[in-house]
Amino acid sequence: MSRNLKLFIMVLPTIILLVIFTYIPIGQEIQIAFENYNLYNLSNIYFNGFDNFIDIFTSVDFNFAQIVLNTVIWVVVSLAFQFTLGFGLALLLKKPFKGRGIYSGLVFYPWAVSGFAIGLVWAWIFNGQFGLINGILMRLGIINQGIGFLSDPHFALASVIVVNIWYGIPFFAIMLLAALQSVPEELYEAAKIDGAGRFRRLVNVTIPYIRPTIASTILLRTMWILNFPDIIYAMTNGGPANSTNTLANYMIIKMYSFYNYGQAAAIGFIIMSILMIYAIIYLSIFSRLERGII
Amino acid sequence: MKKLKIFLRSLLKFMALGGYLIFALIPLYWVLITSFKGPKELYTFPITFWPKSLDIENYKFLFSFANFGIYFRNSLLVSLGASFGALIVSVLSGYGLSRIGFKKLSNGLLLAMYLTQMIPGFLLMLPLFLMLSKFGMINNLFVLGIIYIDMVIAFGTIMSKGFFDRIPVSLEEAALIDGCGTLEVLYRIVLPVSLPAIMAIFSFFFVNIWNELFLAVMFLSSNDKMTIPAALNSFISKAGISWGVMSAGLVVALLPTIIVFAFAQKYIIAGLTEGAVKE
Numbered sequence: 001m002s003r004n005l006k007l008f009i010m011v012l013p014t015i016i017l018l019v020i021f022t023y024i025p026i027g028q029e030i031q032i033a034f035e036n037y038n039l040y041n042l043s044n045i046y047f048n049g050f051d052n053f054i055d056i057f058t059s060v061d062f063n064f065a066q067i068v069l070n071t072v073i074w075v076v077v078s079l080a081f082q083f084t085l086g087f088g089l090a091l092l093l094k095k096p097f098k099g100r101g102i103y104s105g106l107v108f109y110p111w112a113v114s115g116f117a118i119g120l121v122w123a124w125i126f127n128g129q130f131g132l133i134n135g136i137l138m139r140l141g142i143i144n145q146g147i148g149f150l151s152d153p154h155f156a157l158a159s160v161i162v163v164n165i166w167y168g169i170p171f172f173a174i175m176l177l178a179a180l181q182s183v184p185e186e187l188y189e190a191a192k193i194d195g196a197g198r199f200r201r202l203v204n205v206t207i208p209y210i211r212p213t214i215a216s217t218i219l220l221r222t223m224w225i226l227n228f229p230d231i232i233y234a235m236t237n238g239g240p241a242n243s244t245n246t247l248a249n250y251m252i253i254k255m256y257s258f259y260n261y262g263q264a265a266a267i268g269f270i271i272m273s274i275l276m277i278y279a280i281i282y283l284s285i286f287s288r289l290e291r292g293i294i
Numbered sequence: 295m296k297k298l299k300i301f302l303r304s305l306l307k308f309m310a311l312g313g314y315l316i317f318a319l320i321p322l323y324w325v326l327i328t329s330f331k332g333p334k335e336l337y338t339f340p341i342t343f344w345p346k347s348l349d350i351e352n353y354k355f356l357f358s359f360a361n362f363g364i365y366f367r368n369s370l371l372v373s374l375g376a377s378f379g380a381l382i383v384s385v386l387s388g389y390g391l392s393r394i395g396f397k398k399l400s401n402g403l404l405l406a407m408y409l410t411q412m413i414p415g416f417l418l419m420l421p422l423f424l425m426l427s428k429f430g431m432i433n434n435l436f437v438l439g440i441i442y443i444d445m446v447i448a449f450g451t452i453m454s455k456g457f458f459d460r461i462p463v464s465l466e467e468a469a470l471i472d473g474c475g476t477l478e479v480l481y482r483i484v485l486p487v488s489l490p491a492i493m494a495i496f497s498f499f500f501v502n503i504w505n506e507l508f509l510a511v512m513f514l515s516s517n518d519k520m521t522i523p524a525a526l527n528s529f530i531s532k533a534g535i536s537w538g539v540m541s542a543g544l545v546v547a548l549l550p551t552i553i554v555f556a557f558a559q560k561y562i563i564a565g566l567t568e569g570a571v572k573e
Contacts, residue, residue, distance in 0.1 A: 003395075006476045010390035011403060013383050014447050021444035022410045025421035032421065085314075092311055103311065105559055107318040112555035112562075114505035116523055117547040120530075121325045124537055132324050135341040166317065171566075178567035227414035230507060252416060252508065261420055268417045275412050 029272075032265035039259035052266035062242055062250060071246040074161060074232075075225050081165040083218060086172025091202075093173070094180045111170040119234025122163040126150050126235070150236050153243035160235050160244050167231065172217060179213035180206065212289050219282050223275065247271055325548070329353070329541035336538045352542040360535070362543060364518055365525040369504060372435050372521060376442040377499035383443065384450025384495065389480050391451065392458035393466075404455070407448040415445055416508045423512050433515045441513075442503045450495050456568055457491040458484065494565030497558040501551045522547045 036048040057064050093104060110118065125132045128148035137143045149159045183206060191201045207214070229248035232238065238245030238253055245253070247267060254264035328336070332349035335342055356362040391400045422441060423432065431437045466479045474482070485492070507523040514520050520528070526543055529535045555562065 003470075003476060007390040007394040008399075010386040010476075011394070011451075012387075014387035014407075014451055015403065017383070017440075017444045017447060018407070018410055021422065021441055022413065022418065022448075025418045025425065026413065028421035028425065029417065032424075088310070089314060092307055103315070105556055107315060108559070108563075109322075109552050109555055110318065112501050112551040113548050114507070114523060114551070116505070116507040117526065117544050118321060120526065120540065121321045121544055121548075124328065124541065125321060125324055127537075130337060130339070130341050130537070132320070132341070132343075135343065138340060166321075169318075174563055174566055178563070223412065227416075229416065233507075248414070248416065255420060256511070261424070264420055268420070271417060272413070279412055 026272075029265050029268050032261055033269040035262050035265075037260075037262040037265070039261065048262070052262045053270075056263055056266055056270075062245065062253075066242055067245045067247060067250055070157060070242075070244060071226065071248075073157065074164070074246050075222060077161050078164040078168060078225050079218065079222060081161075082168035082221070083172050085165065086169045087176050089169060089173040090176040090180055093177055108170040108174060110167050111174065115167060115228065115230030116234045118167065119163060119231040122159075122166075122231075123150060123235045126159050151240055153240050156236055156240060156244045160232050163231050163235065164225065164228075168221065168225070171221065175213060175217045176210065179210040183209045215285065215289055219285065223278055223282075226274070227271070247274075322548070322552075325541050325544050328537060329545050331538055333536060333538060336536060352536075352538040355539050356542045356546070360525075360529075360539065360543070361517065362522075362525070362546065365520050365522045366546060368435060368519060369521040369523075372439045372442065373500055373504045376439040376446075376503050377496055379439065380443040380446050380450055380499050381492065381496050384447045385454050385480075385485075385492070387447070387451045388454025389458050389484065392455045393463070404452065407451055410448045411452075415506070419509050419512050422509075426513075432513050433519055435514070435519055435521075438509065438513050441509060442506065445506075445509075446499050446502055450499065453495055453498075453565060453568065454488075454491060457488060461487060490561050490564065493558055494561040497554050497562050498565065500554055504551055 033052060034047055034049060035045055036051065037045050056062075089107070093100060126149040128134065128146045128151055131146070131149070133149065134143070134146040137147070147155065149155045187205050187209065188201055191205050196204060226246075227248055229246065229252055232244055232246060232249045233252055236244045238249045247270065251264050251267040251271065254260050254267060258264075327345045329352050330345050330348045330350070331342075332347070332351055335346055335349075391403060394400050426432050426437060461484060465483055469479050469483055505523065506521075507527065510521045510524040511527050514524050522543070526540070526547060529540055529543060
């Protein structure tokens with residue numbers, strides 16, 4: 001047997017697993033999106049055209065425009081703060097200081113914890129009666145009565161976004177810190193000789209040099225946050241009154257609570273279409289980056 | 295004047311780092327002390343910020359009445375088993391893709407793996423559930439483990455291929471001429487110098503699988519099969535589970551991956567930033 005054939009056989013288990021458990025299910029997911037498929041009525045599965053999509057777009061309980069708006073806010077606000085704070089943290093950690101290793105271990109750990117479990121912890125911290133935040137605000141005399149952070153539609157989306165920001169800072173800090181450490185010291189020396197202050201050096205030297213990392217982490221993370229229902233599911237499950245529902249969480253609700261698999265698959269189809277468009281944009285931006293156009 | 299400026303700058307930096315440290319650690323502190331609060335202290339008003347006494351009742355309840363020992367065992371079994379399985383499969387395919395003589399084939403397969411990375415796990419759980427329930431293969435930890443392997447191997451292949459690409463082939467060529475087989479070369483020559491990468495990949499797998507919730511909830515219906523995330527999910531709607539018991543369960547859910555991260559931090563960070571930085 002030739003060596004190339006042996007090497008190909010080594011790749012085979014991965015190919016087979018991905019075909020059976022990823023590629024075939026994607027095809028079935030698309031098929032179910034156009035079927036009447038309900039766990040309560042399994043004997044009556046049939047092709048129903050765009051009915052699932054029409055039901056989703058016209059639903060009164062789950063206003064679709066609101067869900068899309070929530071999703072956009074969830075992605076954009078989370079990403080903006082995760083990036084800014086993560087970049088700030090990376091800049092603070094760039095120069096070595098005593099205890100830096102231990103410090104980064106203590107602040108990077110959110111990367112490794114379950115979004116669902118930490119979401120439940122934060123739900124308890126935000127609790128309207130016995131929560132830590134209400135406890136502190138009352139101790140300081142700012143409020144007399146607990147605020148229902150997760151039960152009041154005015155606060156709920158902001159609260160889950162705060163937790164998502166907390167969860168995502170380490171990723172940006174880790175990636176950007178590694179990029180910052182790759183900037184050659186000579187570039188800073190040259191800028192210093194030219195009389196550039198700290199801020200000018202950041203804008204004119206650091207950011208241009210690590211631009212590829214900035215672009216790729218932001219692009220990757222956008223997609224990742226869009227597809228991250230764990231924290232919302234744990235804290236509010238889309239409530240109250242749909243105020244924290246995002247597309248990803250909506251799909252889970254249709255599956256877990258309504259057993260309406262056709263509609264769930266239709267939401268999945270919408271998410272997949274967004275991902276496809278996004279991937280094309282991503283690849284085109286990335287190839288430009290590689291060629292140094294951006 | 296200059297000294298004052300430097301002093302103020304370090305003070306500012308110190309305060310920023312300290313502030314963020316508190317923000318990062320608050321959830322961990324709060325879940326830990328809540329887990330040691332007895333039922334009385336838990337729902338007193340105003341709330342207590344430091345535990346008055348260390349009460350281990352919540353943990354006793356968790357492991358006796360709430361069967362948490364079984365969930366812990368299930369989680370450990372499926373996480374370790376699937377991580378090992380996925381490690382073997384993805385090291386093999388990463389090495390195969392790295393050394394195979396046809397560049398077009400290897401690039402095409404790599405692209406097919408990158409594409410699967412775009413699809414989140416919860417999107418696939420519905421068709422997987424319907425497909426496997428046809429064969430009576432749900433509520434089965436082994437089958438769930440296979441799905442978890444599928445979930446992580448594309449990433450593992452991409453990562454290990456990237457690592458193997460940077461190992462010079464000259465070492466292997468000498469061994470091949472001496473008559474070593476392909477697998478033997480991988481096992482004897484390549485793997486010993488790849489231990490950091492293997493540590494990183496394994497930690498990634500373990501963390502991802504330990505934390506997985508949605509597939510576990512969908513696939514595991516009976517109480518003796520549940521993993522920790524699925525069990526915590528069932529606690530939400532269960533009567534008689536206080537926030538104290540819930541917190542004890544959350545501590546058990548959170549600690550293992552935090553420990554893995556503490557020990558493998560160096561490798562995980564090296565693995566995460568691999569390829570993200572222009573050399």
